[in-house]
Amino acid sequence: MPTILSELSGIEARNERYMSLHVLTKLFIPFSIALSILFASDLYSALTLVFVALALIVAAGIPLSSIKRYVVVIGSLTSFIAISLFLFARIPGKVLFEACLVRFEAEKGVFEWKLYITDNAVMYASVFVSRIFAMVLSAMLLLGTITDREIVWGLRSLGLPFGASIAVSLFFRGIRLFVSDFLSIREAMTARGVDFARESLIKKFALYSHALIPLLALMITRSYEVSLALETRGITPQSKAKVVYHRYGFSRLDAALMLLFSVLTSLYALGWMI
Amino acid sequence: MSRERKVSWIHVVTFAFATAISYVLGVVSSLIFPVLGAPGVSALYVAAAIYVPLGVWMGMWGALAGYVSCFFLGLYPSGYSVIQSAVWSWADFIEALVPAVLFRLAVKDPDFAVRRPKAAKLMPLLVSLGTALLLVGIVVQVLWGAAYGEPFTTIYVYSVYAGLALSVAGILTGLLVGDAKTWGVYVVSVILASVFSGLWGAGTLTIVNFPPPLPKEAFWPVLVGWVIGDLIVLSTIGTALVVALTELFKRTGLYVEGWWA
Numbered sequence: 001m002p003t004i005l006s007e008l009s010g011i012e013a014r015n016e017r018y019m020s021l022h023v024l025t026k027l028f029i030p031f032s033i034a035l036s037i038l039f040a041s042d043l044y045s046a047l048t049l050v051f052v053a054l055a056l057i058v059a060a061g062i063p064l065s066s067i068k069r070y071v072v073v074i075g076s077l078t079s080f081i082a083i084s085l086f087l088f089a090r091i092p093g094k095v096l097f098e099a100c101l102v103r104f105e106a107e108k109g110v111f112e113w114k115l116y117i118t119d120n121a122v123m124y125a126s127v128f129v130s131r132i133f134a135m136v137l138s139a140m141l142l143l144g145t146i147t148d149r150e151i152v153w154g155l156r157s158l159g160l161p162f163g164a165s166i167a168v169s170l171f172f173r174g175i176r177l178f179v180s181d182f183l184s185i186r187e188a189m190t191a192r193g194v195d196f197a198r199e200s201l202i203k204k205f206a207l208y209s210h211a212l213i214p215l216l217a218l219m220i221t222r223s224y225e226v227s228l229a230l231e232t233r234g235i236t237p238q239s240k241a242k243v244v245y246h247r248y249g250f251s252r253l254d255a256a257l258m259l260l261f262s263v264l265t266s267l268y269a270l271g272w273m274i
Numbered sequence: 275m276s277r278e279r280k281v282s283w284i285h286v287v288t289f290a291f292a293t294a295i296s297y298v299l300g301v302v303s304s305l306i307f308p309v310l311g312a313p314g315v316s317a318l319y320v321a322a323a324i325y326v327p328l329g330v331w332m333g334m335w336g337a338l339a340g341y342v343s344c345f346f347l348g349l350y351p352s353g354y355s356v357i358q359s360a361v362w363s364w365a366d367f368i369e370a371l372v373p374a375v376l377f378r379l380a381v382k383d384p385d386f387a388v389r390r391p392k393a394a395k396l397m398p399l400l401v402s403l404g405t406a407l408l409l410v411g412i413v414v415q416v417l418w419g420a421a422y423g424e425p426f427t428t429i430y431v432y433s434v435y436a437g438l439a440l441s442v443a444g445i446l447t448g449l450l451v452g453d454a455k456t457w458g459v460y461v462v463s464v465i466l467a468s469v470f471s472g473l474w475g476a477g478t479l480t481i482v483n484f485p486p487p488l489p490k491e492a493f494w495p496v497l498v499g500w501v502i503g504d505l506i507v508l509s510t511i512g513t514a515l516v517v518a519l520t521e522l523f524k525r526t527g528l529y530v531e532g533w534w535a
Contacts, residue, residue: 004350034355038484073313073353077487080312084491107423124489132487136353143350163281167290171342174294182298205318209511212323213518219291220526227283237286 004143004172011069013144014061023150025254029056030142032261037134039265039272043123046130052264053137062144070136074129081128085121087113093120148172153248156241163237170226181218185211279535288528289335292328296321296343301351309499312479312488314344314352314362317503321347322369323511326467329370330377330384330460330516331523332530337374340366357484365475369504372470373463374533382531385453386460386520393450394517397461398509400447404440405465406502407433413494441465460516464508472501 006012013019018026033053040046057064085091087101095118102113148169155165190196194207300314300321307318321343329336344366348359377384388394411433419426448461476497480488488496523529 031356034357035484037355038357069351070353073351076308077313080492081489084489084495088491089489106418106425107427109422111418111422128487128489131485132353135355135358135487138355139349139353139359142356163283163286167286170287170290171293171297174291175298178291178295178298209320209323209514212320212511212515215295216324216515216519217522219288219295220522220528223284223288223291223528224526227287230283230287237281237283 003145003147006144011062011066011144014063015059018060018145021257022248022250022254023146023154024250025257026145026150027142028258029261030138032265033134033138033141036265036268037131037138039268040131040134041127041272043126043130045268045271046127046134049134049268050130050137053134053141056141057137057144060141060145062140066140066144067137070140074132074136077132078125078129081125081132085125086115086117089121090114090116091118091121091124093118096122153244153246157244157248159240161238161240162235166230166237177222178215178219181215182211185214279532281535284528285332285335285530285535288332289339292324292335293339293342296324296339297346299324300343300347304347304352307503309496309503312492312496312499314347314354315475315479315496315500315503317499318507319500319503320507320511322366322504322507323515325366325370326373326463326508326512327515327519329372329374330463331520331528333374333378333533334371335530335534336370337367340370354487355484358478358487361483362475362478365471365478368474369467369471372467373460376459376463376466378531378533380459381456384456384460384516384520386456386516387452388517389452390450393447394452394513397444397447397451397457398506398513400440400444401461401464401509402444402502402505404437404442404444405468405505406437406498408437408441409469409498409501411437413498417494460513461509464505464512468501468504468508471504472497475500 003011003013030053033049033056036049037046040049095116097115097117099115100112101115102111104111152165152169155168186196189207189211196204196207199207300316300319303316303318303320304314307316309315309317322340325336325340325343327336328339341363344363345359348354348362349356352359354362411430414426414433415430419430445458445461448457451457476493478486479496480486480490480493520529
C-alpha cells in the first residue's frame with residue numbers, strides 16, 4: 001500500500017514491522033517529536049531529537065537517500081537563518097567577526113549596518129538549524145509511514161461521514177490526475193507553437209497562468225462525473241458507514257512505543273520548564 | 275417558498291479536486307519562485323489564484339481548500355512539523371476567507387463581466403505597486419525611521435504617499451472595469467487577503483508557533499515577499515480566473531450563495 005510520501009515522491013518505507021503498527025502509533029510518534037522540538041532550547045537537546053528521528057527513519061526502512069530531496073530546504077533555511085542573525089540582529093557575546101557594510105550620519109545618530117558574528121549568534125543559529133533537521137525528519141517519518149488508505153479508514157472508524165473520508169481519498173487521487181491534466185494542457189500548448197524552453201520567466205509565468213483556465217474547467221467536468229457516480233450509489237456526504245471492513249489491532253508494541261514517546265515529550269517539557 | 279440549500283457531493287468533490295490542484299501549484303510555485311530561506315513561501319504563490327477565487331465562488335470550501343493544501347505543502351516539500359504546519363496553514367484559510375466573507379456580505383451575485391479591458395489590465399499593476407510601496411514604506415519606518423529619523427522618515431513619507439495614491443487609483447480603476455460594486459469589493463478583497471494572510475503566515479513562521487522555524491529577525495523580509503507575491507498573483511491570475519470562470523460556476527450550479535451551500 002503506497003504511503004503519502006510514496007504517492008508524492010515515490011519514496012517507500014520498507015520495514016513491514018513498523019508499517020504494521022497501529023495508525024495512531026504511526027501518527028503519535030512524529031507528533032511527539034514535533035511537540036518535543038518546541039521544548040528543545042539548546043543544541044544538545046535539539047541534536048538528540050535529530051538522532052531519535054533519524055533512528056526512527058532507519059527503523060521504518062525509509063531510504064536515507066530521500067533526505068536529498070530536502071537538501072535545498074535545509075540549505076536555504078540555514079543560510080536565511082544565518083543572514084537574519086548575522087546581518088539583521090546584534091546578539092551580544094564574544095565577537096568572532098565584524099564588518100561595517102553601510103555607515104552614515106542620520107538625524108538621530110550614526111546608522112550602521114554591520115555583519116556581526118558572535119559566539120552566541122553562532123550557537124543560536126546552530127539550535128535553529130538542528131531544530132529544522134528534526135522538524136524535516138519528523139515530517140518525513142509521518143508522510144513516509146502513513147498511507148492515504150489508513151487516513152480514510154481512520155476517519156471512517158472515528159464515525160465521520162462519507163463526505164470527509166471521500167474528500168481525503170479524492171484529494172490524493174486528484175494530485176496525480178491534475179499533474180497528468182496539466183501535462184496534457186502543456187502538450188496541447190506546445191502543439192500550437194508555444195516553446196516553453198525558449199520563453200523568458202515572465203512569459204512562462206503568463207503561459208502557465210493561461211493553462212489554469214482549462215485546468216479548472218476540466219476540474220468542474222470531473223467533479224460532475226464523480227459526484228454523479230456517488231449520487232447514483234444512493235449515499236450522501238452526510239451518510240455514515242454502518243460497516244467497517246477493516247479493523248486495526250493495537251498491539252503491546254504500539255502501547256510501549258506510545259508510552260516511550262509520551263515519556264520523551266514529557267522529559268523535554270520538564271527540561272524546558274526547569 | 276424558499277428552496278433549502280444543502281451540501282451535496284458536487285461541493286465535496288470540487289473542494290477535494292481544487293485542494294489537489296492548489297497543492298500541486300503550491301509545490302511548483304515554492305520550487306520555481308521561492309522566498310529563499312522560507313520553505314513553502316513563494317514570491318509568486320500561484321496556488322492562491324485557485325483557492326481565493328474559490329472563496330468567492332464556493333465560500334468556506336475555498337477557505338478549507340486553502341488550509342488543507344497549505345497544510346500538506348508545509349509537510350512536503352517544506353518539511354515543517356505537523357504542529358507547525360497546522361498553525362501556519364491558517365494563513366491560506368484567512369486568505370480565502372476574506373473574499374468569501376466580503377462577497378457574501380456585500381455582493382450576493384457578483385458580475386465580473388469586463389466592460390473596459392484597458393482598466394482591467396491597469397488595475398493589477400496599480401494595486402500591486404501601490405500596496406507594495408505602502409508596505410515597504412511601513413517596513414522602513416518601523417525598522418529604521420523610528421530610531422534614526424532622517425533620511426528614513428522621508429523615504430517612509432514618500433513611499434506611503436505614493437503607495438496610497440497608487441492603491442486608491444487602482445481601486446478607482448477597478449470600479450471602471452465593470453460592475454462597480456463587484457469590482458470594488460474584489461480589489462479590496464485582494465489587498466486585505468494578501469495583507470492578513472501575510473501577517474499570519476510570516477508571524478507563524480518567525481514569531482508565534484510551536485516553535486517558529488525561523489528567527490524573529492526574518493519577519494519583515496518574509497512578510498514583504500509574501501504580501502507582494504500574493505498581490506501580484508491575485509490581481510493578475512486571480513482576476514483572469516474570476517473573469518473567465520464565474521459565469522461557468524453560476525451556470526453549473528456550483529456557485530455557493532451561503533457559506534457552505
